[in-house]
Amino acid sequence: MKVLRVVLAVLVIFLSAFSFITGYLGVLPYALLLVGVMLFVMGMIETKEKRIENAFTSFLSAAFCIVVSLYIIVR
Template sequence: MRLIKFILALTVVLLSGYSLITGEYGSLPYTQMLLGLMLLVMGMSEMQENRKVIAILLYLAGSFSLFVSVYILFI
């Protein structure tokens, strides 16, 4: 879980930095999708540590982020 969180976080930071430096904002929906996946993975790890309230909040935030990114990409 820790490695997956690290890879997702690094990818989000790199894509965000690329968008910020170049002014190209076409990659932002993909960045948001990866951020949503990262929040879901964080929710899974929090659920394993029996922090259910934080896990549920992370699931909700991740699901909303994924919904918005898919909405932006396909509609």
């Protein structure tokens, strides 16, 4: 799980840097989707470590990021 979190973080940084350097904003909704997935994975890790308050916050933030990114992608 922790390796997946690092891989997702690297992908988000890569997509964000690509968008910043090229000025192409079309990849940002996908970066936001990956942030949501990364927050979901972080919530799973926090749940395993019995930190329920942090897990709840991560899941709530993940849901918001995923809903917003899917709304932007579909629209």
